[in-house]
Amino acid sequence: MSRVSVTGSKRVIDEVIEAAYDHHSLHVTDYDDRYEGFEPGTSLEGAEDVNEQLVTVRSLESILDVDEDDADGPGKLPDDALTAELDRTRERVNELNDRRDELRAEIRDRQEEIDRMEPFAELGIELDLLGGYDSLEVVVGEAKPDAVEAALASADGIGAFEVFSGGNVVAAFAVPAEGAESGVLQDALVGVDVAFLEVPDADASPADYVAELEGERVDLEEDLDAVDAELEEVKAEAAGFLLRAEEQLTIEAQKKQAPISFATTENAFIAEGWIPTATVADFEAVVADAVGDHAEVEELERASFTPDGDHHTEAVADGGSSDNTAGGGTTAPDVGDDADREAATDGGHATHGSDEPPVVQDNGGAAGPFELLVQGFGRPKYSEFDPTLLVFLTFPAMFGFMIGDVGYGVLYAAIGYFMYSNYEGAFRELGAVALWAGGFTILFGIYFGIDVFGYHAYQLLGIHWPVAGKGLSPADLNWALAFLVVSVLFGLLHLNIGYVLSFVSNYEQHDLKHAMYEGGSWLLLLNGAWIWIFSQHVPGPKPDFLFESVSILTLGAVSFAGFPVAVGIAGLVAAGLGAVLLAIGEPAELAEVLSPIVNVISYARIMAVLLAKGGMALAVNLLAFGAYIGDEGAGSFHFIFTPEYLAYIQENSVANGGEYELVFAGLTTAFEPSLVGIVALLAGVVVAFVGHVVVLLLGVTSAGIQAVRLEYVEFFGKFYEGGGNAYSPFGYDRKYTEE
Incomplete structure (x- = not known):
């Protein structure tokens, strides 16, 4: 990588930005106030309008739920056509979206009114009978009728009362006793669990009113469906345009905001950044073709790197040194203005030593997804060895050894395949990591006695296996x-x-x-x-x-x-x-x-997790299926599974002079054609399923985290710091638009 500066007159800044953008190789670094007389630049004219249009486009995409699958192929989009089409689409979409919001609000209002009226419809009493009395108090609420009646019967301030109910809704009518104060009915119900309801103001009966509201809601929902259908039509027509518009406006916004990273005066600018050394000459030619001698590209320093870890920078401009430092004594080139030349050369055009070259991790193949784990610690610096390949060689092996089970390994691999096949980006890479981890888990599961969910399948196959288990x-x-x-x-x-x-x-x-x-x-x-x-x-x-x-x-x-x-x-x-x-x-x-x-x-934690996970799987199987130890207690665990085999083990147990030691009878072994037996069988199946799911999940949080910890703390701590910057060249890979 080479660090270059592009210095020129401000009147050609647009052309320089266009040339650099199209070349798509310059990783621009932000100006950090190291040049006397220069200040950070500002966005080019029109940047605010472009950003507003970009916000509008993204808002329309959100409303229409547009994604990349709706693209109709790349195409050209002139600026005048973009503005006119965007205004037309925005007006149409906003009108439909406003109408949709209004309909949703009206439907919500109708539903709230229905919810408010339904209790009175259940009660079956006309609304005008639930209020308007001079000598009679009425309350309506959700409560138990018996509790309401008991409370009113024992109340001192109630002369007479009547309680009506429908569903869980109660209407209580009461005549206050002579001399009682107003509100005595509600006071009498203080100790009752009752939710009071406000009586709606409506002329129709509650049932008729609810039916009327439901009819209105249905009509509104039909209108909403029509609006949604029209929006779908607009989406089909405008999706391709919106994707092209977003891409074109994004490109334009990046160009207009580029000077924010430059050093500028009233008449000149300096842009600095990193570029692949092999493309420096071509980049110089592109800028020269665009603006002639109104701007100059200067290679300030060159960073070299080999897989052995060699990294240094050399000042390559006139007057610089080659002492493996980032320092130099070069001056800014002539930009065609005396004031600007003086400002640019005052104090020397010194390069900035702390500006690390950007990094591209390109492991590719099977090791590529493991860059995600390395970046979790920190992207390698330009001067550092990229440990991705070593993580690829060690992380799955550690994980697989700690779990070591064919059944769990198949599930991990299946989960990884699902993530790898259905997602992009980080989730896809995690899926690939899970595939490798699951594969090694299967291999070590075979090594540990063909272990399948904690059960040694070699026992079932009736074969001798040299590794009897996990200890x-x-x-x-x-x-x-x-x-x-x-x-x-x-x-x-x-x-x-x-x-x-x-x-x-x-x-x-x-x-x-x-x-x-x-x-x-x-x-x-x-x-x-x-x-x-x-x-x-x-x-x-x-x-x-x-x-x-x-x-x-x-x-x-x-x-x-x-x-x-x-x-x-x-x-x-x-x-x-x-x-x-x-x-x-x-x-x-x-x-x-x-x-x-x-x-x-x-690293003993590897063995500890192996025993812990194996012990958990053993415990789950022991509870569900029962187990015994052969050879008078000095042998291996064997699962029982059936009531008949349990009876055989009990008859030949150590207590009865036999060679077997019963550890636990198990839940499924209690099965018999009775309610208790069926419950025991179901309980055993549930214990086995839930238990193994827990072990599966804990495998990620224990084996996964412990393996990552050993990579980050024990291994990386010996040679690796991280903290590098990703190579992000100024430019854009067009997908929906053409030049």
Whole structure:
């Protein structure tokens, strides 16, 4: 990427913007007040009118519910035709939309009136009989008739009363006792759960009035349907035009607002930004063809980057230096005006070192969707290694190992396929990530004994499987410890990659000394400490499973008793050398000298989630189907499923001198042709379904989050900062319009 400036007279700013826009390669950077005499520019004349038209177009699209599927192909749209057609469409749509709003309001009013009148229609008493008395008080409300009658019967201020009801509506008529004050009827009902209703003012009977209102509502709904149909006709006619108008006005608005990012005086402007180095000459030619010598393109600095992490910038203009800095001493070119030249050259035309080149992530293929996970931490800077490929290689594997179930894996893959097929953008990329995660979950599910929703299918198939499970059964607890060692070894590999990338990056950007201080020291600490841990030097505190796990994982093909004592001592020496290098280069980081050990132990969460999710699936199946342990309690979990098999297990249990230990009888095993048996069967099915759905969802929040945490915190923290800017060239890829 090259950083360029375009300097010219303001009278050609329109032509320069057009040329840069059509070239579609310049990533414009905002002016930051670094040039004396220059100020940020303002929008070009007519920008406000264009923005108003754009707002109108988008409002019409919203009213008509226009989307990209309504496009009728690209076409030309002259400005005069745009304005005339937009005015005509706006007038027609606004008229129909106003009419639609009026009809909806009237329908809503009718419905509210119907809702208000329906209780009185249920009551069946004419409205004029519910009020207008001198010596009689009347209330109408929603309440229980018995409660109202009881309250009135016990009230002191009521001389006589009568209660009428219809549905849940009550009308109470009462004659106040002699000397009672007005409102005694409502006072008597204070302790009753009653919602008072206001009696409407209407001449017709409630039932007739409701029928009349419903008829009016039907007529209004028919009118509304007609308006909606007319709007659909307008949409069919205008959708293509609106999409073209939105695109054309968006382009025009971007052009007119472009000077906001420029440095300007009364007569001159400077626009700066990044452009691919290979296109600089072509860009210069395009600007020259547009305005001749009234503007000049100058390459200020050039950034280079290699996959090894090499990134530097060189000033390439006259008078600049090539010292791997962004500094330079170039001056602004002649823009045809003495005052402007003086302002532009005062203090030198210095480039801005903190202006990082923009970044394009182009991993493509299978790794492409994993850019989303990297960008969740931060887009890579131009000078950084893009870790997307490494995330692609490690994240699905960690996720799949932690869940390790064929059934869940199929569901994750199905969800991912649905998202990938039906959405665009971030949801599509998440779908691809879920597909890969589901695939690895299936693979590890097969490895863990063809595990299907917590059930070892190899038992059903009647075959021998070398990996008995996830370490949950009494017979395979040693596998759980072996998976702990696997998690630690994966962490060692993962962190080594991170520290190697840190070493390479520092070597390429600085020198070997910096690389040894900032990367080599941690590599020595990490590997030296863990070589000692896996050695026979001072064996007492070291658990046996550290060494026995190799034999378990290789099914006895390889045995490992630990590295020899001499190798362990060499590891300690290497770790000590790493600490010395760290003290020399980064003494403040000595406080974290034990972090290589702690960081690797952090990967034990992989094994922890594996056991947790496997244990949850086991618990669900145990509750639903029942389970027993064979081989006098030292074997594996087996599910029961049927009442007949439960009876067999109970007869041959350890308590009865047999070899089976019953763990739980299960809900479905209580099935029998009775109400209790059917309820037990249904309860078991519900427990199994809901339980596995919960495990499925928690798999995302536990395995997914833990895998992301290991990527972000443990791995990225060794070599990656993020914070880069996406390459966004000034221009537009036309979709609905033609030049």
